[in-house]
Amino acid sequence: MKTIAHALAATCLTLATSVALAGPYPDKPIRMVVPFPPGGTTDLLGRVLATRLSETLGQQVVVDNRPGAGGTIGSDLVAKSPADGYTLMFGTVGTQSINATLYKKLPFDPQKDFSPVALFAGVPNILVVNPNVPARNVRELVSYAKANPGKLNMGSAGNGTTNHLSGELFKSMAGVQVVHVPYKGSGPAMADLLANQVQLMFDNLPGSLPHVKAGRLRALAVTSATRSPALPDVPTMAEAGIAGYEADVWFGVVGPRGLPPEVSSRLSQEITRIAQDKAMRDKLVQAGAAPLTSTPEQFSVLIRRDTDKWAKLVQASGASVD
Structure with a gap:
């Protein structure tokens, strides 16, 4: 019995020590x-x-x-x-x-x-275009894309990301054909957008905001139901002419x-x-x-x-x- 008692006591001491050491x-x-x-x-x-x-x-x-x-x-x-x-x-x-x-x-x-x-x-996503794109608002972008089907390339952070889906929703609702170019993240996509390798992107707002403020990108609309306080002059997609759009x-x-x-x-x-x-x-x-x-x-x-x-x-x- 003493042996069992000693063994139990040793086990309890070991458990207590383990708990104490875990912290x-x-x-x-x-x-x-x-x-x-x-x-x-x-x-x-x-x-x-x-x-x-x-x-x-x-x-x-x-x-x-x-x-x-x-x-x-x-x-x-x-x-x-x-x-x-x-x-x-x-x-x-x-x-x-x-x-x-x-x-x-x-x-x-x-x-x-x-x-x-x-x-x-x-965050909302924001539709941004390279300044070389001849469109200063969503309606002009839609008109240009319809007149030049497949000419515009749309970058994204990858297949299935919110950038991609926001763009696919835009293509569907606006009835335009642009080429989706998936990247392994927003960073690489943004680099090519700035270099005009792709011409537009639905980017998370924080990633594009510095470039918009510096004039390196043109902001056309945000995907949220209301405007962003960070860019109060940029309309929502619905305000810009794509009624019912929200993401x-x-x-x-x-x-x-x-x-x-x-x-x-x-x-x-x-x-x-x-x-x-x-x-x-x-x-x-x-x-x-x-x-x-x-x-x-x-x-x-x-x-x-x-x-x-x-x-x-x-x-x-x-x-x-x-």
């Missing part, structure tokens, strides 16, 4: 996967959040860019990572909602294989399925505090984004709702990805 979350650096390359809006906003999280959590949050296949390569990596809170993803409406409809065969389930943590920001984009943090509730709660609270901070709110608005907040449960509801919403948009636009 409160986080006790080591966190990897935040950005499933797109550097230079685009997802990368920009992800790095802004990672920097502040590093300060508030007391552990470095390292951005790890894993681009490709409309965000599915990075998403797959995170979906298959340990659900311990040390591998997260800065996801988008594309990775969490749109890809479920666009891709016939995904190595993961966008809804079931992730733990939603918190929303962080929302918004959100960004937030998710983890692998089975993320411990205490970890999810801690991260959600910190991200919400960061998004509500006045200095951060001002920074996001100046960049063309709007701060968003949510609980993990609210974020989950949004993902399910937008999966249905964008499925209809995908079908209406005729967009598809093999």
Whole structure:
């Protein structure tokens, strides 16, 4: 009996020591996967959040860019990572909602294989053209595209991204033929747009805003239902003549399925505090984004709702990805 008692005591001591050594979350650096390359809006906003999280959590949050296949390569990596809170993803409406409809065969389930943590920001897309394009508004662009079918090239961050779908919706609703040129992220697409290798793009507003203000790109319209405070003189697509057009984009943090509730709660609270901070709110608005907040449960509801919403948009636009 003494032997059993001693063994139990030793086991309890070992467990207690393990718990003590584990400490409160986080006790080591966190990897935040950005499933797109550097230079685009997802990368920009992800790095802004990672920097502040590093300060508030007391552990470095390292951005790890894993681009490709409309965000599915990075998403797959995170979906298959340990659900311990040390591998997260800065996801988008594309990775969490749109890809479920666009891709016939995904190595993961966008809804079931992730733990939603918190929303962080929302942005409209903006229709921008290279200044060499002879169009100063959407109506002129539509007229030029109809007169020159297939002559204009439209860049995007990749097949199935919100850039792509916003453009496909425009093509469908305006009845124009432009050539879609997918890239591995907004950064490379933007570089070619500035060089006039492609002539137009539906870019996330923060990525295009500096170029619009510098006169390197011409802004024709935003895809949201209301104008952006960052560019109040730029009309919405509906105001510009494409009645009923609307497409918004959100960004937030998710983890692998089975993320411990205490970890999810801690991260959600910190991200919400960061998004509500006045200095951060001002920074996001100046960049063309709007701060968003949510609980993990609210974020989950949004993902399910937008999966249905964008499925209809995908079908209406005729967009598809093999």
